[in-house]
Amino acid sequence: MSDDGEVDKVLTASVHDVKYVMGLLRGVQFENRATIRATSGGLSVTVEEARTLLATAFIFKGIFDEYSYHPEAEPSSQAQSSQPASQPQEEGEPTAFEVPLNTLIECLSIFGNAGSSSSNTKHRLWHTGNSDQEDNQEEGSSNRANSRQNKGPANGRIDQYFGGDKGTGMRLSYVGAGHPLTLFMAEDASGPTATCEITTFEAEPMLELDFLESPTVLKIILKSSWLRDALSELDPTCERLTIIGNPPPPGRVARVSGPPRLRLQAVGTFGSTEMDYPSDKEVLETCDCEQQVRFSYVFKHIACASRALQNSTKTSLRINEEGMLSLQLIMPTARPRHGGNNTDGFIEFRCLPLDDDS
């Protein structure tokens, strides 16, 4: 199968700027061992931590300029995988392989301009331009304007058509089991190119956390910045984070005095912290909660999400009856593509609660 040539590669995908893909990958970069699953709808990258936390980055097909997936013609699974892989339950029909995630990210940033996080790249460019005056905000911003103007006429206009500042283009291909993941990268047509081959491993069975197994008891949609700030403000020595959801107060009276709809509580070495979020549309977009919900999680695990939260706009926070937490972070793409088709990727974190919570 694998020696049949280009067409029969299991996976081929290309993107003109890896920045967005990088942002998704970095969101789950707290564990080196990552399982990549390819389906006809896109890629998912999953990492697992302490048999408790499962983080998956979904990179949809639409994000790539070009994406083709031809499942391996394994006799055992061929019959099933000929259908589009749309079933939520992944039973082996997607092609799965394991790669060292750190290596993959290092390769993708080989030209150095993929940025540590996509939203910061522009910012960093200004800073390197005016490193002398970094301490002076005002001066810095005026210089930024100048440097913009200077480079504006030359290449600014044409760059706008190609997505602002120069990115690294990438084409990845995977021939099949036993073959490396091949990345071909270039900054521009005339510049240097790089080919990286990353060894792949057979996918080990991952932790299975099915959120929908038991009914959802708390469902909140909020701006990611609230959660991001909360996690960054908590004392890193905290061991556990308790999420408390309260039902809306009966009637429409005394909202202020009632218990907060969402409370994050953490106890650390030097004291405790509570963050209360009222049912304000600016804070909690929706909050569905029938009765008080209270579950504790290992703070370190929840904090794994803070990197992904940095690039995310909205978060859906759900807790089911068993206490399993599901955080879905929407990672917005830079610009809409393929018409109204929503191709925003997202990262999902699923985390088991601490047992001893009463």
Add this chain to the structure above:
Amino acid sequence: MQATLDASALKQITRALACLSRYGDELTIYATPDTLALSSTSQSQSAFCRFKYRRQFFSRYSLAHAELALDADEVVPAMGQLQTKNLLSILKHKTVEKTVEKCELVITDGDAPAQEEDEQDSLESRLTVRLHCKHGVVKTHRLLLQTPNSLLAPAIPDAQYHSRLTIGARAVRDMIEHFPLQRGPKSDPQLIWTFNEYDVEIRGMETIMTGKTGPQLATELIISAEEFDRYEVFDTPLTLSFHLREFNATVGFAEASSLPLAISFTDPASPVFIDLSGDLSESLSVISTSGLGAHGGERGVRGELGAEAADQSRADDGSGVRRARSMPPPSMMPPPSLPPPLSFRHQAQAQTRLQSRPPTARPPTARPSSASAARAREPLFLPSSQPTELEAGMHVPGARRGQGADAEPLFLPGTQLSQAAEQAIRDSGLGIEGMTAREFAAMLEDDGEEVDFGPGDADWEMGARVREGSLEIHDEIMEVEFEPTQLGGGTKVSWVSVCGWVFVRPID
């Protein structure tokens, strides 16, 4: 204690905490009905910083049980101690500045019952920081408070010999920026300041700065005294050296708050005091000098002379007092023989200092009671402008000894005594010589031989007059003098023993 801050006040507090965190790891909070004081002492007790905020600074300020107390003096102050960085990391967080509209600080006493319904009763004292953000988000941080291990504050040794400088923070920053100082947590640069009559000379401390990187640039900066808004240096030339870590923190705070620095100091062995006064807040920083200032050659004659006295006291009590030039051989100068006209001549030179001198006619017996009353009212800190407590101690050493627990010096009894001795001798120039002699006999009784020398730890002006008599003991003591000088340059801790701090514990 409950205090509510608006966003701008919170910013000031955060800035103050950032400054305090450069002084020491532990932050002491002390709240009286009228003021909230935040202070920090460095681990080696070589620097101290305190910010005081009047109740008007807060949008709301109240001390629990303050209404119940019949007398304002009986209100129990709220106090506690915590790691500065824990509080600072909460308040300095980048989202705080943007979103916080109001901040509440509450000190909950451990033995008092919890007043809020969602607050558990506990035996531990807590500082609750409640940040009210936009959109009704409330962030509550509870930090455990320890019992402050010391409520000591340095008192200004004596008011009459202070040299006073006033200068804008920006100007100081410009001076310091000329020195190529190593950055990083380990480097602790020191500068030597020589105050002359018309200019100030600043040099880097080469011995400290020369590290593995080999010889470095030796920078020397001379600036005109006109750079200072106020320049009153007593007894020029005067050389001081102190570390910059804490000094820079204060300068940085002053710059950010656009307050001028009011610097005062007495002699090279005593700490430097920096006052920053705002409308509703005041700050006092005390930085000990390293006492190495005398290695400049410009004071050869006097330095020689002073060496012996320093040797004497150090050899005797082992406290490492270094007064490189200040003291004549003590045995030559029994206090009764002090020529009073000399003191008066000196007063004429320094009119302003004279004004701050307390009237010597006050009956000594009245002192202890007034001092202890003052202590009860203002227990933690001596206001920088109030030397009464110290004087009381010096004029009535018997009473002072009796209150040992109350007013014992924090460290360096030896240093403290010689400070006190100086003060008393100066006062003795005004006609209380006989009393001083007795006092010092009493004060120094535990350091055997020094009883004789004690009174001699006197003004250096007088030392100059009796120069001839000192020559005989001059040589043999010289070597003693240099040994600790080298030791003193090594670490910060060691020169704590050099600085002439007077710590007074106000309450027990």
